Amino acid sequence: MKHREMGFLSFIAILALLMALVSITINMVLPAFQSMANTFQLRHQNQIQLVISLLYLGLGIGQLFYGPLSDSIGRKRTIYIGLILFITGCLVSYLSGDLVTLIAGQIIQGLGLGAPRVISLSIVRDRYAGNSMARAMSFIMVIYILTPIFSPILGKMVLMLAEWRTLFIVFIFLGLAVLLLFRYVMPETLPPERRKAFTVRHLVAATAGIVNNQISLGCIIILGVYSGVFITYLNLSQPIFEIEYQLGNRYPFYFASLALGIGLASFLNGKLVTGFGMEKLIRYAIWSGLTASVPFIILTGWYQGHPPLSILLIFLFIQLFCYGILIGNLSAMAMKPFGNFAGLAAAIIGALSTLISVPLSIGLGRYFNGSVMPLVAGFLVAGVVSIIIFHHNHQVKLAHE
Incomplete structure (x- = not known):
């Protein structure tokens, strides 16, 4: 699919949203810990900590494969794989009836989030170099740094209006929004002739x-x-x-x-x-x-x-x-x-x-x-x-x- 040449601000906005998805997913959930523990009637409240810890495990393992995979099949296809995994994990977390299922959903989310973590930097390297790359990364990092500041507040606002499962519906819509933006707006930055076998x-x-x-x-x-x-x-x-x-x-x-x-x-x-x-x-x-x-x-x-x-x-x-x-x-x-x-x-x-x-x-x-x-x-x-x-x-x- 052909795309018109993207402007700098549009390019930065989409990549900033992609990177912010990782931080939003982690930090918006934090205010919901007590509600989650109460829902599952946990005998030990500390068990709920596995929700974030094992999401990080999925994130760490996932990003190991996305870099070389994107060098082989292209940035956009790799992002699709990651976002589909992320959305699947959110759906599993939303439907979870016990802590084990919730944790499974979080691990799948983490595996999916490895793609935004790795590919966003690769896309910037594909398109810019030198001072232009530094300028692009500085704008993206400003958004990435600000995200942990406001995302728990957003999470608390959601919890004031609905139950904790609604957070995962929000994440699903965010994931779909990023997926559609990449599908219809973001061009592929790694042409076939520059790809390497995995x-x-x-x-x-x-x-x-x-x-x-x-x-x-x-x-x-x-x-x-x-x-x-x-x-x-x-x-x-x-x-x-x-x-x-x-x-x-x-x-x-x-x-x-x-x-x-x-x-x-x-x-x-x-x-x-x-x-x-x-x-x-x-x-x-x-x-x-x-x-x-x-x-x-x-x-x-x-x-x-x-x-x-x-x-x-x-x-x-x-x-x-x-x-x-x-x-x-x-x-x-x-x-x-x-x-x-x-x-x-x-x-x-x-x-x-x-x-x-x-x-x-x-x-x-x-x-x-x-x-x-x-x-x-x-x-x-x-x-x-x-x-x-x-x-x-x-x-x-x-x-x-």
Whole structure:
């Protein structure tokens, strides 16, 4: 199907919506945790955390295949596959009569969402280069950063008007809207003559190459550990703020204010990385997070797991700001030696870090009993582990120079 040449703003708007679909799906569900747990009459409230943790598992596994698949069959066909999977997962979640079926639906959604996560960046690379690519990505990332701020508020608004299952109807319509936009508006950006055959052997060889690189593997482990604690924060934010601190309907607004920490970090990182370099920013972020965690875990113990809300908000803002600095720089540093297959490397790095983060988030979440101690301890352990690995990476780098 032929398309007229797309304008810059139309192109950016569709890709921003595609990337935002991932964040919207995750964050709009958070205010519904209590309602879901009540519907399924769960004996252990912590079980509902599997909804987000296993969606991330599907997301991590899914993106491993979408990059090379899109290089083989084209960007649009790959997006169709991902969005159809996502819509199917939403339908399964909507119809679920028990927690197991809901989780199955979330895993399918995650598998589908791997496509928007990977392909959006590939499409930008196909169409733009240099400063034009940087300009396009900056506009897309602004929308992507703002999405976690307003999506829990939208989720709460839906819940005030209807039951939690309605959220999945909203997601189905969003998925269909993006699918139709890609079908009838977005042109294919990878012509047949530039496509490459998909081979499992190439995927296995690329994965082995990344794992055998000590610096890249170290970055992946740090990224996985911090991401695991971040997923734990997503899982626990609703019970902590809405229930333990009795914020009620104000919870999404507190969540939104903390999400600004990641957005601010992403913005400042783009300004600072050229002057300081990735390695220094990673070191500063790890040490800052660890420095905040040591006194705060003592304070949390003093208050028997319920420190004053104002101090907790400051602590979480610092940690989320540090996480915002780390995610982009760790991914870029892990990918640095693999510029000859950057797209595939990004997918592999995302998948491997997810295989670390999901079990960690499930493990931390099981210890939640109303106290913020498991979350605070998670940030402390992430800092200690990361400092050890980062120091080892630095020694390896010096040895090769």
